[in-house]
Amino acid sequence: MPENRISRAKLTTDIVLAGVFGLMSLPFALMGNWADLVAMALFVSALAVRRLAPAWSLGIAWCAATVQMAALRDLQFYDFAVLGVLYSTAAHGGRLVKWLGLVSAGVGALIATVYLQVLMPIFGDTSGLTPENLIAAAFILVASLALLVLAWTAGLLARSVREGREVRRREEVANRERALVEYRYTVEQERNRIARDMHDVVAHSLAVVIAQADGARFAAKTRPDAASEALQTISGVARGALGDVRVLLAELRHREGGAPQPVLDDLGELIEGVVAAGLDVRRVETGEPCELGTGHQIAVYRIVQEALTNALRHGDPGAPVEVRFDWTPTGVSLMIANRLADAAGGPGTTATGATATGPTGARHGITGMRERAQLVGGTLSAEPGGDGVFRVVASIPAQPRSTA
Structure with missing residues (x-):
């Protein structure tokens, strides 16, 4: 089961790059025997799935190395695929796979040194194990260990950068969501305040208008002057209410209203x-x-x-x-x-x-x-x-x- 979910574009890129690496390794593998062709195919497969399934990639690489060593084949160009596999275990693998990659780097460096400087001189056509082989073995162990661990460390660094970027992205999303919630809360509070003001202004003004209109209706026949004063009061109250309503409606159109508020x-x-x-x-x-x-x-x-x-x-x-x-x-x-x-x-x-x-x-x-x-x-x-x-x-x- 794949450990990572990657996009089709990324998987396609990995397959294409693995294919290019295979074409570059093919001339060197053809100069060898069937074991070189099998090992090369396995290494190319490991590169193709290095981000999709880092655990499978590491296992396939070990199988390829086993085939190569079983046939007593010397180092080949396709062995550089190990660097890409170790990089991917640290950059894309889970916790277990990540540390298995580091262990594989150390164990692989040791096995490669023993294979090249001990087993091949004994089972090969050379004169056998010599003191020069031991000196070369020490050098190869240090060099191969540094190279393999460096590849794994580069993957770990890339992983840290990616995770740091993801954390910052999540923080930005959380900050935007929090700002949106605060904005909506502020708007809701402001609209509730305006709704209360609208009710207070309209209800009060209409109550005055109704009371004055009733008084004017009863006084129209017997006290024309009082009716005229009542109508004047109605006119003034209505104009004031209209102005207040316009101000409140303007506040609704603008989030931050600068309208003066009543005081004591x-x-x-x-x-x-x-x-x-x-x-x-x-x-x-x-x-x-x-x-x-x-x-x-x-x-x-x-x-x-x-x-x-x-x-x-x-x-x-x-x-x-x-x-x-x-x-x-x-x-x-x-x-x-x-x-x-x-x-x-x-x-x-x-x-x-x-x-x-x-x-x-x-x-x-x-x-x-x-x-x-x-x-x-x-x-x-x-x-x-x-x-x-x-x-x-x-x-x-x-x-x-x-x-x-």
Whole structure:
């Protein structure tokens, strides 16, 4: 079974190179006998599969060397194929094959020395073993060992370079995948933020428009001036909402939006707009205001905005709405309380104080408020009390404004 999976192009290259090596060795093999032809064919086969199956390649090379030595043939040109086989065992073989290649280099150098300087003088036509043969044997052992181990070491070096390149490639792929995941997470968070802002802007503006339109409809016959003021308020609120929506849509088209975000100083304008819509808002503050970061200020603003919007849509329009800020050195506690339109909790009222005609928006708004509070490390609860008052209570921790 092949140890490596190589491409067809690489296998074809190995076969072609082995064939070229065989053609170069053929003239020298023809000068010998059948043993040279068999050994040459085996060495060429070993080169052809050196990357596809390094273990088989090493085994075939040993068979070729055995045939050559059994026929008492001298060194031939095709013996250089051993260098390619040893290189491939280190470069492409598994752990066992890799170390078998090194062992084969040492054992092969020793066997070749004994064969050339001991066995051939004894069994050949020479005069036998002489002291000169022993000196030559030492030289051949050192030279052949250095050459064979060098071929194996070159393969090991190529393997290390290839594995290092593969590790770097995997690291690059992992880094790209991690960057892609972070990018998608950032985009998702940004889109969720924009979705919350879109809900807050549109819901609040539409609530003001609806309240003003209802007032204008009733006052059109008896109080034309009041109807005209209501229509003017509707026009201003609609234009402001349109501008905010355009900014949010622009942020959707660009990943990093530079649109200005509301801060605590904008709460006065927000409350004035709700009061103009007919809601009696009473703002109460206690304690010394502490510094809040930009994200914390946005959370406070959006929570107050959503709570007032729900009060405008689902609360008792004749009852006052209390917006309370309790400042401490560690942060601010918010409470927005409004009486429900149906304090008795009739069949048309949901658990959130929203009428049955529009509970989905109220639930989405409360979820958005809770998410905003949690994102800045705070908490929020929103539920009706037994006295018929719906209370939104939030705690936002202090964080100094960024000076960057």
